[in-house]
Amino acid sequence: MAEFMGWVVTEMELQVVADVQRILFSMWEARNKLIFEEKPLSMASILARATTLVCPPPPPSSFFLANGGQGQGPGKWVRPAVDIVKVNVDAAVGRDKMAGFGMVARDNAGEVLAAAAKFATLALSPTVAEALCLRWAMELSVHLGFRRVQFETDYLPLFQAWKKANGTSYLFSIIYDCRSLLSAIDYVDFSFVRRQGKFCADYLARHAFTFQDVVWIEEGPPGLSSFLCSDILASMPDST
Template sequence: MERVAALQSLPRPAVVHRPTLDENLTWRRPAPGWIKINFDASVRRSIAAFGLVARDEDVKVLAATTLAPVMMQSAGLSEALCLRWATWLSIDLGFRTVCFETDSLQLFPWWRRRSRGHSYLDLIISDCRSLSFSFKNMDVSCVRRSGNSAADFLA
């Protein structure tokens, strides 16, 4: 109970929700002071694999990793779990100003929604929103697959 009260008293991080798909076809460097984290999930024969690449404004790779195999049937659920994994990893690495990028046209609208349901996707997105308190600034955007190719390759 004390932990919940302590979390509620923390200042809210600046969370940006971009309304549309980024039309840029290639990867773009993050703004100064930001770390861009591209992540992606891939599902084949009920096995999901996750990929993540974190880069700074100088395009220096700060982290690149994969996680596999995870038994999964739904691509949307895999992408949501990948976002939660990327969020935890970013917290563990000490990143404080982050821009998460996905190419999932299914996940991004779920992230933007304000209503809360009781589906697995809603619960995972709710976890990610709770974890966002660990960041000073957090941005989630959707880019074309060609702008997310490094994470796509790792997945």
């Protein structure tokens, strides 16, 4: 199965990849219902369930992702070390200057420890929005009890400002707040990833206007499933 899915992901069009993932997830649900609830499901019902696992619709035209540049980070989601929680963060800013924040925390197996979305009713620039999103994600991580954390952003200006570490602008005051939160965490790493490596946080940020202010523990909204599956498959070790 791993070999088959590796072939699907690398050789097939994105729509085919999504369709295969939906069908497999629906089959897995049916398997669980049979084993744990003794409810057999027909193939027709399995396929019907698969059709409900649609890709998330595009966000309203008033929402766009801040373009932070590609930089030199990895182009896919990479699993953290065994004892590390990886927290991907992203902000989406509307033309009305409203912002949506998204974060997802996963372990080395790719399992979701927490996911969250927040709609910020503030007038924000993309850079400030990304910084506030990071601070929000760090606060959540502290409250959730994560003690060894790797935060990851695709917004290069924020990553560069973090490395610079000092300045007099509002951006640096937010970064200072972020650093003050880290005293409650035993180990912290902050890294940059290209956009392809954080589609889960992207999805949550884009749809924050729908979710408003929600934290999911050990799960996420239904529309997140296909992105989680893609990340897990992309992060699998090369068998060769």
